[in-house]
Structure formats: C-alpha cells, structure tokens
Amino acid sequence: MPDFGYFLSCEEHSLAELVDQARMAEQAGFDSLWISDHYHPWNDRQGSSPFVWTVIGALSQAVSLPVETAVTCPLVRTHPAVIAQAAATSAAQLGGRFRLGVGTGEALNEHILGTPWPEASVRLEMLEEALQIIRQLSDSVPCGDDPDTHTEALSAFVEAGFDTVYVNQIGKDQQGFFDFYRTKILPELRG
Template structure:
C-alpha cells in the first residue's frame, strides 16, 4: 500500500499547505490528497482556502500526484466549472491529478441558498455531473439539457494529453455501488474491508484509496487534546456530517463527543507502533493507498517522524 500526505484545507492556510506539500515529497510520501471546503468544520480549525488556487501553487513546488478529497460538483460549483478547474489542474501537474468527487455536505454546499437534497437525489446529481464532466473532456462544444444541469455551447480548451481519472467517494452501500459503476476508483475514510470488497467485486478491481488522520505530539495526551479541540466533529455519528449547515452547528453537536471518545478513535502522540498499526489496518482492509493528515500545529515534526520512523518500517514490512 502506498502512503501519501493529506493536505487539510479546513485547518491550514495556503502558504502552510504549499509548505506541507513540499515537505511531504522530500520526506518520501507517495502522493497528496487535498480537501475541498467552503467552510471549516468549526471555527477552531479556522481556514478554508479555495482548493483550485492551492493546487496551482502546489504544482509549482512539488511533483507528487494530487487528488481532491473530495470535490462536490453538484451544488456550490456547477460541473462545467469543475470540469474546467480539474482540466487546468491536471495540465499544471502534467497529468498527475485525480478528480475525487462526492455528494457533498450541506456545510459547504448550502451557501447559495439552494435546498439541500436527500441522499438519493444527491447521488443522482453526482452521476449526471460526472457524465457531463467526461463529455466536456471529450472535446468540442457541448450543449445539453439534463435533469439537473443545462449546458449551452461550452468547451474546455485547456486540457492535459489524457483526461484525469475520476474517483468517487462512498460511505455506504449505495454510494459504493455508484463509485463502482461510474468511477475510475474509490475513495473512503474507514478501514472497512466489506466496503472495499463490495467495490472491488462490482468494479472488477479498480483502485481503492483512503484518508485518515493522526495528531502528532510529544505525548499521547497532548495529541488527544489537540484532536479533540480541532476535530471532535469527526466523532459525530450517522448522517450529521452531511446535513448540518454551518460550523456553529458542528460546534454544538460536537459537545456530545467526549475526550475519551476522541482518544479511542484517534492515533495520537509519537508511538511508532500506533502509527504503524493504523497503516496496517488500512492495508489489511484492501486499500491501494492511504493518505495521512496531521491534526494540529506539529505537521513539520509529524512529516519528519514519518520520514525517519514510520514509512521505512512500514515499507520494509
């Protein structure tokens, strides 16, 4: 399994993200993920730069492949605009780009005043959007009047030699089946072998990639405190993360997540075996690639720690 670094746009500004990309390549990470948000999950995270600008900057300092994890091409951004942005990113990265897409969260997508559709409708919109993006990448002018999207004489002029792959995220059976049907790969965040197996069987072996987080610190307790302060929202159950509309609502809901719950779910501190155990869990689940984000300010130390302690031991078995 390859190991990449996950650039978190919710927590870091553009300059820090570009620095992390450069350091990750120097440290020997295999790839980069980058999140695409309009809002952070809470005010403590405190950032949310425009992902396409950051990708352009990253392309000038780093030669690692980049995947958006994930872009929602259905509500806040029309799929025509996403098609153009992704094509430009793939061109700047000389083809080392994957457009990761998903059905999105109200947190980011409600901002223009559109109603937030049901999960089934969001998946329907995503399928239509992906088909439209691929059609635009096929060349020529596109005019189409679909169920959700209309396009009038649109053409993408700046294109890489080969259109980028589109990976589709899935957090349940319906989304996973959609990813297998329309995606070039699968994106998830849980080490769930049943979900990976479901995708692999339906897709006939297409790649499956994942993301996870750690909270590097001098001690486990310090890491837990950082993770709980910044990312308690990650412990919210069910569909809350898809339907809550603002960072304020996530802060309110996150009061239900205790520090002990965070401790049980997060790799914190600098114990090498704990970090290796998480990597192995995702490898055993069947993923081809895992991208690791660091929660909190110690990203330079985390990257150096992975370069010297974690990555060599994982790769040497």
C-alpha cells in the same frame, strides 16, 4: 507495497501552510497528496478554507507528487462545467499528475446558498448527471497527436468565417508542436 498519501486539509490551514506541508510530505517520502475541497472550516478555531483550485495551482509549482481532490462536489456550490475546467487546468499544470475525486458533499460545505439540501438519493442522481457533464467536457478538450483531429477541430472555425484562429501548445515540446503544425496541419487547412 501500498502507496502512502499525505492529506492536505484545506479547511484547517492557509495556502502557504498547505504548500509547506506538501513540500515536507514530499521530502518525507510520501507518494501522493490528497486535498480537501471545503468552503467552510469544520469549526471557528480552524479559521481557514482557501479555494482548493488555487492551492492545486500553487502545489503544481512546489512539488512533483501526484495530487487528488478528496473530494470535490460538483453539484450545488460549483457547477460541473467549472469543475471540468478546473480539473483540466490542474491536469495540465501538474503534467498528468492530477486525479479528480468527487462525491456528493455535505451540507456544511455545499449548502451555502440557502437552497434546500437534497436527500442522499437525490444527490447521488445529481452526481451521476454531473459526471456525465464532466466526462463530456473533458473528452472534448484535447486533440492529441492525430493530424485529422486537429484539422477537423480548426476547420470548424475556418468554415465559420473566422479571419484569425489561434492555437496553443500545452506541454514542453514547443518545437515538436510547431513542426507538427507546419508540416501536417497548416498545409491541410490552407489547401
């Protein structure tokens, strides 16, 4: 049986309306949410176009459905590094229920700065480069549960002479995080 997703059209509705629609979609039994990333509405009558990453943050607090951008364009309007950070934040907010959908965009939403709009073949090359940046940044963020990875990541700061190094736990298992650092990481760094 296929999954059925509900499409949230950012270019047509306000943030509050999108959250209400998401709640109704979940109550109606939809399996997922797809959300557009538009800078402008398609026409003047639509009149809304909230920032998709803010809407995703609101959705993370309102529904339990997976959310996917359909699609975001990491080429001209928004740098791929910003998209990588926004996607990582969304994934953390949604507890792994986020998927990043990307594409080459269209002039209405991406050609907002007055720069020349590249041909499709050029945009495809730009998208490939953007995906390399996103993958590189995304792969370097989490440490996981391997003590050696944590120790290596933090040792760089200690060796650089930082007097204080702060770490943060993403997730619900705060006690597990503190136990892990107390028994595995801090003794290695201090030893």
